[in-house]
Amino acid sequence: MLNPRVRALIRSRKWAKKDWAIAAVGLSIILVALYSLTGSLRRAPLPYDLTPTAALVELTLLRNARDLGALCLDGSAPGYHFQRGYGSGSSNWVIHIEGGGWCDSLSSCSSRAGTALGSSKYMDKQVPFSGILSNQPSENPDFFNWNRVKIRYCDGASLAGHPESELKGHRLFFRGQLIWKAIMDELLSAGMSGAKQALLSGCSAGGLATLIHCDDFRELLPKVTTVKCLADAGFFLDEKDISGNRTMRSFYHNVVQLQGVAKSLNQDCVTKTEPSKCMFPEEIVKHIRTPVFLVNPAYDFWQIQHILVPQTSDPNRNWQACRLNIRACSPSLLEVLQGFRGSLLKALSELQEIKESGLFINSCFIHCQTWLTETWHSQNSPRINTKTIAESVGDWYFNRKEVKRIDCPYPCNPSCYNMVFG
Template identity: 50%
Template sequence: MAATVTTELNGVAPAFFLLLLAAAVASATAADVVELTLLAGAQEKGAVCLDGSPPGYHLQRGFGSGEHSWLVYLEGGAWCNTMESCSMRKRGVYGSSKFMKAAEFNGILSNDQQVNSDFYNWNKVAIRYCDGASFSGDAEAQDKDGSTLHFRGLRIWEAVVDELMEKGLATAKQAILSGCSAGGLAALLHCNDFHARFSKEVSAKCLPDAGFFLDTEDLSGERHMWSVFNGTVHLQNVSEVLPKDCLAKKDRTECFFPAELVKSITAPTFILNSAYDSWQVRNVVAPDGSFPGQSWSSCKTDIRNCSSAQIQVLNGFRNKFVDDIEVVNVNKDWGLFIDSCFIHCQTPYNISWSSQASPVLGGKTVAKAVGDWYFERSSEVKEIDCEYPCNPTCSSQLPT
């Protein structure tokens, strides 16, 4: 079975991923299956996955009017923040290219004009995620079995993009850097670098999807996401990609959070996220162990099962989200699509990207909003949804 772009936590995919995978497989056409390309000279460049294998990417060539347009998409998959979790991760697809197969391109990566009218014929690249630090670490460590754990996400980013530049990205007239989940965070981390690779005549922009992770207390009062990011940043030596102006005032972990990253991004950026992001509800607001018994288990599974008191907690999370993105709301060339659906990642799936079941804000689907922003067909595309459950387009058909 072909691989697909998704998210997971410390090497273990959540149950809902299986449903998404089945939906993606069912909707994909043969033309959307794109073979894996391994990075040339990876070992010599030190640009390797956790286990030392070469990183990979999937390239689908553009055609017609899209021949000189490029979409670079960074795969998601959470992080490994301890030696144990990284050691586990290297034994699977998120830490080794030995397990990678062909990928199915759906949503924003689809070559179906009906699904993806604005970008269907672009050159599209999905870069696989095998470092565990959002393509940003630069270190190594000895695993307990005596082998080396390679934390080379930053080198992977640089080497793969350099190779893509040689394959035509350097002559792009239009370019987008995107990605979902940990890949959405990576798009924020590398946005300025990506934009700087092109002349000012090139329309190079960034589209992080579900990458705006919050530093907030969970149900037990712990800062769970801070703990995850703090472990990742220090274990994998994440430093060079972080904004220098942030590092001058704050520590590296705080500068790894999107609320700080966006203050230093100068490239036009479109933030696509749910204010009730299902992954963050499960892992940031109510991680396992943060609540007694099974009191939140049903709510975490489906927001429709949440009590009024639990919805108030989630509204508090939503309010912090809105507060954190307020700093970029004044940026004229930025875009926002912050819906209130219980969903995580909306660009890689046909149903959420552009279908009759897609979330709608301001009369636009996700795909229409992104296209209007990128091509400047609207003077401004900044939509922040009302509180759950006000939006009737948050269909139960959407992946959670």
């Protein structure tokens, strides 16, 4: 059954803007839930904005992509959406990297190559810009008039694959690192080289890409430019699942081996340990020199469904209702989720001590919160100490105050979107 609020809205033919936003949150989470039920780690939620009132921005395909070798999985040109800034924001840039999981085998990458996550042939020619990309000051108070860019994700390895790993006879292109470099070069030539302020951000696998490329982004811009990075729902944990297996570690190992990702990871880390371990944010943030802000739910439903309770670890389906709806968790299962939250906070302990870093860790059962206005900044947004995510990021970016906001455990925060989609 759908959430009663969403179901009631669907019956209504005249929706207010607020109704559209609430329905969008509900529908996106429902779609993600259904998607995860039929998928695997290879299929992470797609962070598409469903808000119909957001400005639509055209897709731009990378120029000279083939000459540069910067290609999506299927060999098509990668793309991005770009809306120029104006006024006081005309020299400032916010870059947002789309998410959408990873592929860890030739078969999964081949399947992905026939979708928008592996080919620009299937990408929407226009996408709505809302949340952190909105051009409305009421929805995006600090970045609304900046140059805003959404990078489409089509390599399956968080923009970190290398062509040396491509296998002869297979029409698959592992060019994530080249895509990253080529798009950055194109944006630099479009005016980003003169940026006064810049923020690199991303959601889910795009959040991981943000962390991987954060220091490189800093190096691309003038020393006088204020440069910071924001990862949304990209802090994936190296945790055992309920069966005692390290499903995510094994999965990342396959991704790293298949696409040669080790070359894009911190080399000090790679020389000291198994390269796939260096793909986990807990290790990445130990080496980042650029200021980083993390937005993450303590009960990230994608991580719960794929890291803590993958379907293979629950053959008797004891977790089936709980993994889809935190309100359906029994006290004993909720205790396990509280332990998962504890693991997240432990993994963040070093980052909490870094003055330049920022945190917004709420107790919501959700995945990605910066891409949709309703969760980024609105009357109905999740809050910690009365502050929305947008306000918290702005306070941190502009050094208005130190931001280390960690929510109390579920179910203490009534502003959370803990949607029912079972």
